[in-house]
Amino acid sequence: MSQDRLDLEELAAFVDGRLEGEARARVIRLLASSEEAYEVFAETLRFQAEERARGARVVRFPRWRRAVLVPLAAAAALALLLVQDRWLGTPQPEALSxxxxxxxxxxxxxxxxxxxxxxxxxxxxxxxxxxxxxxxxxxxxxxxxxxxxxxxxxxxxxxxxxxxxxxxxxxxxxxxxxxxxxxxxxxxxxxxxxxxxxxxxxxxxxxxxxxxxxxxxxxxxxxxxxxxxxxxxxxxxxxxxxxxxxxxxxxxxxxxxxxxxxxxxxxxxxxxxxxxxxxxxxxxxxxxxxxxxxxxxxxx
Known part of the structure; x- marks a missing residue:
């Protein structure tokens, strides 16, 4: 994963606690530095929490995307499909800050x-x-x-x-x-x-x-x-x-x-x-x- 690209399979592994070492460190660095990547991550967590609350099976990133590097814009589009068609663009200002x-x-x-x-x-x-x-x-x-x-x-x-x-x-x-x-x-x-x-x-x-x-x-x-x-x-x-x-x-x-x-x-x-x-x-x-x-x- 390069500095400006998001690997959805690695992100899924990070969310599941399966990522270790340098791969885990790379994901953390990307999420800390990219608003777009972080929004995909945050929305994924919200979606999983809602699914668990409903007792539904949590949707994961498709395994066939393993090791595929996806540009952030495309990653956001893919996440859009995975998290109930929500818009994951630039975060809007919060109502309360x-x-x-x-x-x-x-x-x-x-x-x-x-x-x-x-x-x-x-x-x-x-x-x-x-x-x-x-x-x-x-x-x-x-x-x-x-x-x-x-x-x-x-x-x-x-x-x-x-x-x-x-x-x-x-x-x-x-x-x-x-x-x-x-x-x-x-x-x-x-x-x-x-x-x-x-x-x-x-x-x-x-x-x-x-x-x-x-x-x-x-x-x-x-x-x-x-x-x-x-x-x-x-x-x-x-x-x-x-x-x-x-x-x-x-x-x-x-x-x-x-x-x-x-x-x-x-x-x-x-x-x-x-x-x-x-x-x-x-x-x-x-x-x-x-x-x-x-x-x-x-x-x-």
């Missing part, structure tokens, strides 16, 4: 100074075992929060914090199956931080990494986590703009479709009501309590 939510916040030095040194410390347990002791839902939630925290750290130009958060995401990804291509993107982001690349380059790399992580997890808990992280910062900064942003309003209006626990649904509906008008000090205090309760219930 931690990076875009964070842009609504005033993260000037004066504002950031009010947050304190431990601004990204959340009310969840920190015990031995890390990702290994978290279930799938808790992992997705924490990864969502940390992806938004990472975007905030970069906008604060807190590069030490950003490096630490990227490292934590890499550690959490150890508990997620087939996450190596996404892990590679966060490892590359850490390298960019160490090399002192421009802020714009870092922000773009972080947003691409978040999008890849979102497609890998395909989880409402990930969306809940990144919204909670951004909303928590907004509350502490006394910033109303985030709650009025289209992404935040759409998220709050669509919570009934996320399959969340009743307690979280009730809390989010209350948050929607509190943020529908002018937010005063009493409302901010209640918002903080509601968000902390959601985080404690979902982060493990």
């Amino acid at each position: 931690g990076a875009r939510l964070v842009r609504q916040l005033d993260l000037s030095p004066a504002a950031v100074a009010t947050l304190g040194a431990e601004w990204d410390r959340h009310p969840w347990s920190v015990t031995r075992g890390g990702a290994a002791r978290l279930d799938e839902s808790e992992l997705a939630f924490r990864l969502g929060m940390r992806s938004a925290d990472l975007a905030a750290a970069l906008r604060m130009t807190d590069y030490t914090g950003a490096e630490r958060l990227a490292a934590e995401i890499v550690e959490l990804l150890e508990g997620v199956e087939l996450s190596q291509p996404v892990t590679s993107r966060y490892v590359d982001l850490r390298a960019k931080l160490e090399q002192g690349e421009s802020l714009q380059s870092l922000l773009e790399a972080a947003e691409r990494s978040e999008q890849s992580l979102s497609r890998l997890l395909d989880s409402p808990q990930f969306d809940l986590g990144r919204w909670c992280a951004a909303a928590s910062l907004a509350v502490r900064l006394r910033n109303q703009d985030l709650f009025r942003s289209p992404g935040s309003r759409a998220f709050l209006e669509g919570v009934d479709r996320l399959g969340l626990e009743a307690s979280d649904l009730e809390a989010l509906r209350r948050i929607a009501a509190l943020t529908s008008g002018v937010i005063g000090e009493a409302e901010y205090r209640e918002l903080q309590a509601l968000l902390e309760a959601i985080i404690q219930r979902n982060a493990g």
